[in-house]
Amino acid sequence: MTSAYVFGFSKRKLLACLVMTYVILLPAGGFAQTSVWQISKGDSIIYLAGTLHLLRQQDYPLPAAFEQAFEASQSLHFETDIGAMSDVGLQQLMLQQLTYQDGRTLSTVLSADAYAALSEYAAGTGIPLAMLETFKPGLLLSTLSVMEFQKLGFTPQGVDAYFFTKAMGEGKSRGELETINDQIAMLASMGEGYESQLVMYSIRDFAEMGSAIESMVRAWREGNTESLREEFVAPMLTETPDLYESLLVDRNNNWMPKIEAMFDTVETEFVLVGVAHLVGEHGLISMLQSKGYEIVQMGAD
DSSP states (O other): OOHHHHHTTOOOSHHHHHHOOOOOOOOTTOOOEEEEEEEEETTEEEEEEEEOSSBOGGGOSOOHHHHHHHHHOSEEEESSOGGGGGOHHHHHHHHHHTBOOSSOOHHHHSOHHHHHHHHHHHHHHTOOHHHHTTBOHHHHHHHHHHHHHHHTTOBSOOHHHHHHHHHHHHTOEEEESSOHHHHHHHHHHTTTTOHHHHHHHHHHHHTTHHHHHHHHHHHHHHTOHHHHIIIIIHHHHHHOHHHHIIIIIHHHHHHHHHHHHGGGSSSOEEEEEEGGGTSSTTSHHHHHHHTTOEEEEEEOO
16 A cells, blocks of 8 residues: 555544544443444435544454445445555656655755754664655655554554455445545645645654554544544644645545535445544535535444
8 A cells, every 4th residue: 555545534643644534442331333424315325434544453343334334335435546556657656756856855845953853753763864855745754654653553454445355355346536646646745835844743743643543543433523523633724734725625625526426326335535534624524414415423333
């Protein structure tokens, strides 16, 4: 799986949100809900699920509502074409577009403080800074975040990859809400104009990542949208509003017409996107609710 897809919804605030764009034992008396919603328009139904793009082995099995939505659907729709990500030509294209090709490097783009923070972080992890010098911020931070999550036992076999493989095995049709090129372009432009702020902000969060993981997975597993909003989405809006707009708001606005068009098909669709795309005032759930769709959050049983 590519770094670009991790950013798609995939911090303890920023980084956790990027992996949501992630077992935990459910506490007694906790939420009896999940991050799966049934959306209805008359007799037409789609299922909309919030995913974590990376998961640990102990995070399986998934809440039953995910499997129920899969069984009830004839087609699945993901953020992008997961199957295309292993293509060597695509990986070469990503490397070209996500690295500086005009003589700039991180040392010339970042402020002295931000570059010093990055140098210190790289030294502490044993990563040769020279290997990262031509990375644009989007590729830099997605690469480092994947490495940090791997240290905590996470793998690319997240919710999306799990159901993509399952859909292939059962012959269910698959679609996407945006192209791979859309994702690459989003990642390539990430941080433009505020590179130093984004890098400093992210490096600070690496130190807090471990303590935030369990809270994030629990909130996702329980469908606790308020916790997800307060702990992981609202801080992005407050501290990096440009990233909030490009990573969540703009993409949600682009996806809405495609999701609404699904209500006019004879099939039942199962749409899976990073859970950060669903919560808050600009989330897909709120947007669909404001348009009058009937929305039911599915229970854990």
